[in-house]
Amino acid sequence: MKEEACSHIEAISTVTPPRRRECEECVKMGARWVHLRTCQSCGITLCCDSSPNRHASQHARTSKHPVIASAEPGERWLYCYPDDAIAEF
Ligand SMILES: [Zn+2]
């Protein structure tokens, strides 16, 4: 982990991978997404802020789950919403 990563990111020792390559909320609504993110507190995979419904950031706010990982193949980074911190892993 990089030095500038926050305490939330530093607390993660094992990164949770996506269970499925789809936004669980968009699937329920029949909506589309752009990129996928996996919550590192509960493991749900949701859509990014470039997607129309922004389910990952909505989930972070309502559930107070701070850190997501990219669920895109080949991307290896974590992001903390409250600290606006990013770290590669
Ligand atoms: Zn943080």
Ligand SMILES: [Zn+2]
């Ligand atoms: Zn979504």
Ligand SMILES: [Zn+2]
């Ligand atoms: Zn969560």
